[in-house]
Amino acid sequence: MLEWQGARRIGIITRREYLQRVRTRSFILSTILLPLIFASLAWLPAIVSEQIAAELGAGPHKTMRLAIVASETGLAAAVEAELKRRDPGAFTATLENNPSAQLRADLDRKIRARTLDGYLWLESGGSGVRSAIFARRASAGVAAARQLEAAVWFASTERKLAPLGIGLDEARRLIAPISFTTADVIAPSTLPIGEVALAMVAVLTRRMFVSLLSYGVMVMRAVLDEKSSRITEVLMCSTSAGELMTGKVLGIGAIGLTQVTVWFSIAAVVVAANPATHAAASSFNAGAGAIAWFIVFYLLGYLLYSSIHAAVGASFNSTDEAQQWTFMIMLPLLATTLMIEPALIAPNSALVVAGSIFPLSAPVLMYARLLVARPPIWQIGLSLIVLIATVWAALSISARIYRVGVLMYGKRPTLREVVRWLRYA
């Protein structure tokens, strides 16, 4: 019965902490508006480059108006046929077989006048095409150039093979590209990750770091606020210090979880909507795994840092007094941020492995490793066990300091005094 009453009180305290914060303008702003702004910023480059491409007349969905100039009989037609075979809608070609300085000047003028997007200037030697120039309006697309190069090479090679009695289909079969892939016999410990994916992993990992720090500090502020407004005394009349601290930590932890959930949802939509990021996301351990691990390490890391912050908040009378100590708490986290970059590049290096097991940096570094590599099970297990044990120790020590500290006003306590509080009844 009494146990239930205690749980009920923790619930009431948690609910107040949560609702009071969720309703504030700053929470709504930072939770919904901020990521939307960031998401739209991420879209901006894509939108801009599409605009530029459209302006240049060579956007991805536009047909390129092309002239193919070759003196060799039938070559221009062969190149055109090859282009049509590859992508019927991509090009419309006009064929020219009398190359001259006059013609070239004419074509250049047409490009400038935007009635033409580009031309292929093919020169033949003894055996087929010797050189090809793709003249175009600036930045008319790398993809188009590659397509053209391949088409020219194919058409030219086919024509070289024809005198040897090899037909068109036979020639195509002979020079068909080989499908070349790699297969790993021993599963690699690092995932093959591109630059976009790496950037996304870095964002996730940094998010973990920022969450741990900001919600920890939030707990400290909440404790200091209650202490300086003396409401702690009123509360402790009907609830215990342990219940009070638990409710506070849970309420603010739930705030963090809410914020992270909203962010992840927005991020998922943005990532899925953009083909480049969507492809990148599937190259690392994204999806349910990444989110599940985030929540596990966020919760453990949050419990660790928030309980330390609660103890610091309870020991002092103002944020100013607590500053020196908050900096001390921040130090391991700051050191951890320096290791995020190495952790993503070399997730199995000795220092990173050690950092991913050390409890103060484990939430960030082990999470980073889980995203970009496949750490051995024993390392994951050890990291979790050490972290859980540390969380338990931090919670019980902090609860003791909290219990005494919240009722101590006046002078700033020394470390020795705080240690003595641990022994109080």
Place this chain on the structure above:
Amino acid sequence: MPVTVELERVRKCYDGVVAVDCLSMSMSAGEIFGLLGPNGAGKTSTIRMMIGITRPDSGTIRLFGAPLARKSLLGAGYLPEERGLYRRMTVRENLLFLGELAGLSRARALERGRAWTVRMGLERWFERRIEELSKGMQQKVQFAAALIHEPEFIVMDEPFGGLDPVGANDLKEILLELKAQGRTIVLSTHRMDQAEKLCDSICLVSGGRAIVQGNLREIKRQYGECCIQIDYTGADTLMAGHPMVAARRGFGNHLELELKPGADPQALLREAAAVARISRFELMEPSLEEIFIDRVGRRDA
């Protein structure tokens, strides 16, 4: 009357400094008990132990006849000296939260909170944030918060601070009403005039120890019997050099006498009436303030 709270040889130290030492006292239902003393005497430390915020190092505290337990503490209400409310929350939210925490259901907390707000004349402020309220209004909300769960045992630390005379009078009426309902009220204050008017019993603490305690009237009688004021018509030398008089101050027809221990005022009255015409003869009770200054001063000397 049944005993509500009982402290027995309670001791509490903080970092080697004795805050409360060997303190015993008891409070009964239907009584207003004054816990008096100078600043730093150990009043707040004593209160904190009474309502279970801290535990004594030694000694026992019994509440409602049983050792202190969280469950019985639901029957206690506490008004701290410094106001403790969430400034960013409305009056309603504060009362609802504190009421629920004190064991009321949500609906009951809301109902009681509203009733107290009306009683305090704050109904217009029910949906306003605490920070928008004046100091006196905040004090009234704090008061409502301490009483919302209808506690049998009420502890008020300097309840009159920040209240104007009208507010103080309202509060006094409520306290007397609660007393009439048979509740036990502990009033901690250094305002002796307030304590004198309200308290049935007192405990005067200084340096963590009880110096004087018991029924207020009896304490006053003990102190008061040795002081007499006489208005009379007759010789200026009335009672001069009398063996029962320790000190004499004459002001024409008004005389103030301090008697020696064991002196009988009745005998003195008879003697005075024999030589002069007495228009007033009064046994003076010293004010609580005088007792306070006398005892605390004597201890410090």
